[in-house]
Amino acid sequence: MTTETVQRRGKVLWPVAAWFWALQFAVLNPLLAVLLVTLYGATPAEVGWVLGLYNVGGFATSLVIPTLADRARNYLRPLVFCAVGGVALVAVLAVTTSLPVVVLALVILGGPPGVGSTLLFAQLRHEGALPAQVIRTRAIVSFAWVIGPPLATLVTGAAGNPAALALLAGIGLVNVTTVLLLLRRRGTTPADDAAPRPRLLAQLHGWNRWGVVGAFTLLQATNIATVTIATLFVSQDLGAPIVWAGIVLGAAALLEIPALLLIGRLHEQRPVRLLLAGGWACGVAYYGLVALAHEPWQLLALQPLNAWFFATVAGLGLTVFQDVFPSPGLATGLFTNTRRAGAVLAGLLIAVLGASPDPYRAVYVAAGVIVLLVFAGAAAVANRGRAAAR
Structure with missing residues (x-):
């Protein structure tokens, strides 16, 4: 052969x-x-x-x-x-x-x-x-x-x-x-991967690394929370047939695939920080605009923003973890568990906002605020790093 x-x-x-x-x-x-x-x-x-x-x-x-x-x-x-x-x-x-x-x-x-x-x-x-x-x-x-x-x-x-x-x-x-x-x-191991890696505890040390884990856990939580209440939001807040929820969620899932493929191509041409910023900006815009929506077609029209945001979290996020943590298994395992930890936080978010006058719309507002805070925190860390390098 x-x-x-x-x-x-x-x-x-x-x-x-x-x-x-x-x-x-x-x-x-x-x-x-x-x-x-x-x-x-x-x-x-x-x-x-x-x-x-x-x-x-x-x-x-x-x-x-x-x-x-x-x-x-x-x-x-x-x-x-x-x-x-x-x-x-x-x-x-x-x-x-x-x-x-x-x-x-x-x-x-x-x-x-x-x-x-x-x-x-x-x-x-x-x-x-x-x-x-x-x-x-x-x-x-x-x-x-x-x-x-x-x-x-x-x-x-x-x-x-x-x-x-x-x-x-x-x-x-x-x-x-x-x-x-x-x-x-199975081929041979690349020379750079054959180099000694830091011990597990050394890889887990550092506020920057835990900041990455925390940021993506929060971003995952916004997606899980809004998907969880999407059907109730469509039927109760928008007063639309429940089938609209399936159409909206299906559209988001389908659009996520070309979004991931396009992000993969852009990754070869654009800095990761720029792609992350664009994805998070789409997340803030999506959650904010959904909170203002009153018709199901408006929710459907916003799904490209949602797909691009989540493709950034799920696709670029994985590569970010693989860059931050030298051991591939640890990196991917931690990233996988940001989804599980995010699910716990999503449940808490929904429970806390459940007593508000408009609970489902409030979840979208809170999700937008969370993404905005992550965006601002990442920008502050990047600026501090550039200042220290001068």
Whole structure:
């Protein structure tokens, strides 16, 4: 097999691997609550507890496994373990009817597969991939999340829960296959990545690094909070049919993909700080204008701003973390957990504003203020750095 053939297959293999790792959870997440109720008889309260434990396990494994991979400087072998865990999880879900057993399976076996995309992005960085390639791969992940939920509901509605489990098993087997193929074609480690890296605690030291983590956690929280209340905002504040919420959210998800691809291209030509500033400015404009909207078509017309803002957070944010933290696994794991931590903050934000006279519109106002504060804080840090360099 020629070198050119190997490289061509590698170019195809990476998108396929990214697609199916993202598709696994894009299918599982919308179905999990339904499966808990219909197959295992969980009550609404039990569903909440189970999902909480499942997410806690995911939070822990998304830090532990990538950190161990950093020590070994090997991200594909742990990825095999994660892929096998995904298949084993579906097997347990298929053969048991006991809710406690399902809970243990979700905590023990459900966490590692959730690290799959994290390890893929870490391996990309480890192999010396340019930020533009990382962002393009992130666009594939977004596309999987556009297709996954409708596919999950279509299969379940047409053929029932067993078909949904079969779909998940098939995706899991594809993940095992792609990881083994990636292991076969694994190249040599770039010289700059073979250099000694700081220890874990040294990488976590410094206000600037924690400032980056805090800033992106807040930005993620604004997106999660506004998406969470979007349906209620459309139906209660705008007085529109609920279908408008689906149209708006679907438009944002679809527009995010070309936004990521364009940002990946611009990354090669423009400074990262300029791209971040433009994305955050779009976020401030979007949240502020939505707070003034009174018709659903106005909300739909603003979705390009929303898509560009979130593409900046999700795409550029990942490359920023990979620049700030030398270890690829730690960088990607921390970035992944800004989404989980942001979800907690989003819930608190919605709860605090729930007592206001216009709670859903207030969430958009608060989101705009948060993005503006992050923008101002980043500008102040940049100015201080330039002043110190003189």
